[in-house]
Amino acid sequence: MITVFIFLAVLLLITLGVAAYETYMERKVAAFMQDRIGPDRAGPFGILQPLADGGKMFMKEDFVPANANRWLYFLGPAIAMTTALLTGVVIPWGGTLTIGDFTMNMQAADPEIGILYVFAMVSIGVYGIMLGGWASNNKFALLGAIRAASQMVSYELAMGLSIVALVLHTGTLSLGGIVDQQLDGLWNVVYQPLGFLLFIVCAFAECNRAPFDLAECETELVGGYHTEFSSMKLGFYLFAEYVNMFISSAVMATLFFGGYDIPFFDQAGRTEWWVTALGTGMFFGKIVFFIFVFMWIRWTLPRFRYDQLMNLGWKKLIPLAILNILLTGGWYHLKPYIFK
Amino acid sequence: MSTAMQPLTQRSRQVSNKKMSLMERIYLPAIAKGMMITLKHFFTVKAATVKYPEELRPMSKVYRGMHVLKRDDQGRERCTACGLCAVACPAEAITMVADERKKGEEKLYREEKYASIYEINMLRCIFCGDCEDACPKEAIFLTDRLVPTDYQRRPFVYGKEWLVEPLDPSLRVDVSKRQTPEVLKFKEQRQYSHNR
Numbered sequence: 001m002i003t004v005f006i007f008l009a010v011l012l013l014i015t016l017g018v019a020a021y022e023t024y025m026e027r028k029v030a031a032f033m034q035d036r037i038g039p040d041r042a043g044p045f046g047i048l049q050p051l052a053d054g055g056k057m058f059m060k061e062d063f064v065p066a067n068a069n070r071w072l073y074f075l076g077p078a079i080a081m082t083t084a085l086l087t088g089v090v091i092p093w094g095g096t097l098t099i100g101d102f103t104m105n106m107q108a109a110d111p112e113i114g115i116l117y118v119f120a121m122v123s124i125g126v127y128g129i130m131l132g133g134w135a136s137n138n139k140f141a142l143l144g145a146i147r148a149a150s151q152m153v154s155y156e157l158a159m160g161l162s163i164v165a166l167v168l169h170t171g172t173l174s175l176g177g178i179v180d181q182q183l184d185g186l187w188n189v190v191y192q193p194l195g196f197l198l199f200i201v202c203a204f205a206e207c208n209r210a211p212f213d214l215a216e217c218e219t220e221l222v223g224g225y226h227t228e229f230s231s232m233k234l235g236f237y238l239f240a241e242y243v244n245m246f247i248s249s250a251v252m253a254t255l256f257f258g259g260y261d262i263p264f265f266d267q268a269g270r271t272e273w274w275v276t277a278l279g280t281g282m283f284f285g286k287i288v289f290f291i292f293v294f295m296w297i298r299w300t301l302p303r304f305r306y307d308q309l310m311n312l313g314w315k316k317l318i319p320l321a322i323l324n325i326l327l328t329g330g331w332y333h334l335k336p337y338i339f340k
Numbered sequence: 341m342s343t344a345m346q347p348l349t350q351r352s353r354q355v356s357n358k359k360m361s362l363m364e365r366i367y368l369p370a371i372a373k374g375m376m377i378t379l380k381h382f383f384t385v386k387a388a389t390v391k392y393p394e395e396l397r398p399m400s401k402v403y404r405g406m407h408v409l410k411r412d413d414q415g416r417e418r419c420t421a422c423g424l425c426a427v428a429c430p431a432e433a434i435t436m437v438a439d440e441r442k443k444g445e446e447k448l449y450r451e452e453k454y455a456s457i458y459e460i461n462m463l464r465c466i467f468c469g470d471c472e473d474a475c476p477k478e479a480i481f482l483t484d485r486l487v488p489t490d491y492q493r494r495p496f497v498y499g500k501e502w503l504v505e506p507l508d509p510s511l512r513v514d515v516s517k518r519q520t521p522e523v524l525k526f527k528e529q530r531q532y533s534h535n536r
Binding site: 035040 | 375377379384386
């Protein structure tokens with residue numbers, strides 16, 4: 001029991017650390033793709049930049065608009081941050097860690113409905129944005145909040161449907177179970193390429209990342225839902241976005257890219273803790289790659305217009321996801337007849 | 341206008357509203373192409389950044405920056421407070437108060453009249469260089485120094501303590517880039533109203 005708490009504390013720290021350094025990575029990736037150097041003043045290569053940014057956030061005036069709903073105004077960033085951090089609990093970060101007599105599962109909890117839990121937390125996350133946008137009593141913030149809500153509703157459908165096809169393939173909703181299957185066989189992306197494509201597009205939309213960042217949309221809505229937020233409340237919103245990005249990268253790696261599976265790697269003859277550590281390292285490698293893809297897309301594509309966003313969600317992604325379910329279901333239904 | 345518009349350049353292109361093909365409508369090949377372009381830039385030389393305090397951007401040889409009020413070889417102020425620069429200034433940024441040179445000040449001022457107050461409002465100044473052209477005494481020049489930033493407006497009104505160059509010969513401000521022999525020769529030609 002105590003090990004689980006320690007594991008959770010470590011997980012919390014790692015998540016926050018990764019999120020902090022994602023901001024640095026984002027600025028560096030953006031700079032590199034625009035032929036710039038990026039932040040390089042705080043420490044060697046600017047690696048202390050997240051600390052400087054965080055310090056700046058704390059120094060800023062914590063402003064509450066006059067007619068804001070104070071309670072909801074405080075609740076918004078808190079919900080956004082809390083739900084973002086809660087999701088990491090069900091993700092299998094590695095195999096079983098064995099050092100001597102001590103064994104620990106690198107997954108804090110493995111409920112049988114792991115995927116549904118992730119979805120539930122992501123869905124609650126939108127309340128943070130909605131409440132914050134509503135409570136700040138500002139038209140731009142309200143528009144941003146409305147956009148965030150409708151966008152989440154639209155894309156959660158396609159995301160859920162793309163996962164239905166995956167679940168048809170795996171036969172389990174437990175994230176640990178899904179990774180275990182991929183340890184022996186091929187990665188799920190081989191079986192569900194269309195599902196993965198739909199999932200990654202919807203993940204961009206769920207994380208409010210470009211090209212779907214209509215909720216903040218600084219060119220039209222000043223700052224969108226966080227227009228009126230300042231100081232660490234704004235910091236929480238921005239931070240929650242990066243935590244969400246980290247978690248959705250982890251979910252993508254878990255569901256479609258084998259989790260902590262290392263391809264073409266023979267475990268025989270190596271100590272167990274070493275194998276687990278390598279697997280976790282591999283998992284983080286995959287996560288960093290997906291985070292890079294998030295940023296790569298952001299600094300390549302312009303933002304969608306609102307009607308384009310809705311068209312894509314309802315008229316393209318959802319029919320494609322249903323088609324994917326039909327194909328997958330048909331395949332598993334007909335397989336016994338074809339391969340007798 | 342009965343005839344069709346004649347193109348002025350060769351750059352005009354015929355545009356069309358043709359229906360997009362399936363590959364174009366899928367949009368993914370175009371995304372992949374764009375991502376390859378950004379990835380290519382990710383690995384290219386980072387040429388867009390100039391690390392400012394250490395590196396300076398190359399400036400034009402005749403860059404017009406902060407003004408200087410020159411002294412002559414013996415360290416006397418050249419300015420005689422004639423006011424031609426203030427008259428020439430299109431932004432009305434220059435003001436001055438003239439004063440008479442007293443006995444014993446011959447080492448400080450070159451002629452009998454001098455500017456006791458000489459102020460340039462750097463927020464008004466448009467750095468056109470007309471003051472420099474107007475000056476008959478070769479006293480005011482624009483240099484390649486930049487006007488430093490500030491949080492208030494008041495410090496941008498530069499008095500003589502900012503504008504007159506230091507007495508120390510090693511700290512004199514070099515204006516040879518703007519006061520070239522060609523410029524000096526042009527200024528001698530009195531047939532131009534500019535130089536009268």
